[in-house]
Amino acid sequence: MTISTPRDFLKSLFDAAVRAADPLTGIRANLPDRPKGRTVVIGAGKGAAQMARTLESVWDGPLEGLVVTRYGYGCETRDIEIIEAAHPVPDAAGLAAARRLMETVNGLTEDDLVIALICGGGSALLPAPPEGLTLEDEIALNEMLLASGAPISAMNVVRKHLSTIKGGRLAAATRARVVSLIVSDIPGDNPAHVASGPTVPDSSTRHDALDIVKQYGLQLPQAALDHLHSPKADAPQPDDAVFLRHAHHVIASAGVSLEAAAVLAKSQGIEPAILSDAIEGESRDVAQVHAAIAREVLGRNRPFSKPVVILSGGETTVTLRAKGGKGGRNGEFALAMALAIDGQEGIHLLAADTDGIDGSEDNAGAFADGGTVKRLRAAGLDPRRLLDGNDSYSGFAAVGDLFETGPTGTNVNDFRAILIR
Numbered sequence: 124m125t126i127s128t129p130r131d132f133l134k135s136l137f138d139a140a141v142r143a144a145d146p147l148t149g150i151r152a153n154l155p156d157r158p159k160g161r162t163v164v165i166g167a168g169k170g171a172a173q174m175a176r177t178l179e180s181v182w183d184g185p186l187e188g189l190v191v192t193r194y195g196y197g198c199e200t201r202d203i204e205i206i207e208a209a210h211p212v213p214d215a216a217g218l219a220a221a222r223r224l225m226e227t228v229n230g231l232t233e234d235d236l237v238i239a240l241i242c243g244g245g246s247a248l249l250p251a252p253p254e255g256l257t258l259e260d261e262i263a264l265n266e267m268l269l270a271s272g273a274p275i276s277a278m279n280v281v282r283k284h285l286s287t288i289k290g291g292r293l294a295a296a297t298r299a300r301v302v303s304l305i306v307s308d309i310p311g312d313n314p315a316h317v318a319s320g321p322t323v324p325d326s327s328t329r330h331d332a333l334d335i336v337k338q339y340g341l342q343l344p345q346a347a348l349d350h351l352h353s354p355k356a357d358a359p360q361p362d363d364a365v366f367l368r369h370a371h372h373v374i375a376s377a378g379v380s381l382e383a384a385a386v387l388a389k390s391q392g393i394e395p396a397i398l399s400d401a402i403e404g405e406s407r408d409v410a411q412v413h414a415a416i417a418r419e420v421l422g423r424n425r426p427f428s429k430p431v432v433i434l435s436g437g438e439t440t441v442t443l444r445a446k447g448g449k450g451g452r453n454g455e456f457a458l459a460m461a462l463a464i465d466g467q468e469g470i471h472l473l474a475a476d477t478d479g480i481d482g483s484e485d486n487a488g489a490f491a492d493g494g495t496v497k498r499l500r501a502a503g504l505d506p507r508r509l510l511d512g513n514d515s516y517s518g519f520a521a522v523g524d525l526f527e528t529g530p531t532g533t534n535v536n537d538f539r540a541i542l543i544r
Contacts, residue, residue: 129471129542130490132391134526136384136432136540141477143383144533146174146306149374150181155302157184158236163299164188164203165224166240167248167318169196169210169478170306173532174240175203188227190240191220191248193480196530211483212265213250218258221251221288228297235299243308243478243534245318246279251288253355255346261285264347271339272442274403275309279319283358284332285347290358291315291324295365303371308478308536310401310437312376323371324363329356376400377436377535380477384540388432393542395434396427402437402537406452407459407510409439413541414463417470420543433541445512451482453537454489454515461495462506468493472541475526478534482516487528489519498522
């Protein structure tokens with residue numbers, strides 16, 4: 124092999140995946156025509172500020188507007204205002220930002236153009252509870268959804284029917300033409316699910332939301348349940364006339380990023396195998412499947428021949444089993460897989476979120492290998508107890524195996540690379 128160390132190799136694949144999700148190429152390829160009137164930019168997500176700066180660099184004409192991003196994820200822009208708010212749990216800054224976005228598009232005319240820059244994280248960054256609910260109710264809803272183990276698509280169905288901005292409502296609030304440029308962090312790349320679709324409607328109903336509430340045993344406030352039982356919760360449907368002039372484009376996705384990582388691996392003499400860019404499910408369960416494949420390759424040279432790097436993406440979930448643990452779904456995946464490959468020399472992995480933040484801590488994810496469990500025990504930690512407590516961050520921090528990148532400026536969800544030598 125032509126790589127220096129397994130970790131350097133895995134990091135280089137992550138870097139290639141993130142570069143492939145740079146919004147510049149997609150924005151440049153999907154620029155709308157200049158309008159007769161004003162061009163107003165709106166947006167939300169963990170990469171929204173970088174998308175705004177990119178748009179400014181390629182747009183030929185005047186721009187104005189604002190986008191909201193996570194605290195610490197802002198950047199310098201010329202004409203587009205950047206607002207920072209809380210993620211993954213909403214706060215008052217996000218509430219004010221959502222209100223300002225609605226006000227920004229409200230007074231526009233048919234001669235104007237709205238360019239919406241949407242990416243993952245927008246759901247939490249745009250709290251806009253309906254009448255009768257408070258910001259505290261939306262915070263409780265978000266925490267409940269994050270702890271439920273529900274897939275992101277199901278979470279967003281509930282969110283968009285308990286909101287005055289999601290589910291296409293932001294786009295429906297203006298007479299201007301809306302063109303949405305979307306960086307997808309959703310398995311399957313349904314644009315209406317990214318950030319709960321503030322500018323792109325879908326056909327889900329409040330009855331679908333109620334089914335999800337029942338399926339996952341969500342203990343919603345009575346006001347939220349009353350709202351979901353009311354026609355007021357109905358979001359506009361895709362065939363509504365208000366959306367006739369609108370357009371949307373998915374400009375970056377997990378599939379493109381995994382292909383870029385695969386090309387780099389092959390150039391370094393390692394055969395890549397992409398499992399899927401749309402894997403969902405409980406993180407620790409997905410880890411067990413990946414571990415079984417890796418052990419099969421290591422021991423029997425099937426279904427892939429060594430050396431190989433197995434790549435996958437999507438968005439797994441974590442059902443919280445304890446309070447006080449630190450870490451996100453990628454750390455949980457890495458810890459569960461470390462337990463499943465304990466003592467297996469020749470297996471190395473990286474699991475990370477392409478936006479640079481795994482959960483609520485400051486790491487993108489973690490490295491693991493067949494010696495991770497031994498290192499944790501040498502540090503006086505019980506890896507099984509860490510997993511049971513959803514506390515992967517503490518374990519990987521103690522042994523120096525956290526993967527830290529800082530904000531990447533994009534978000535196409537989970538990236539997993541497993542090298543078998």
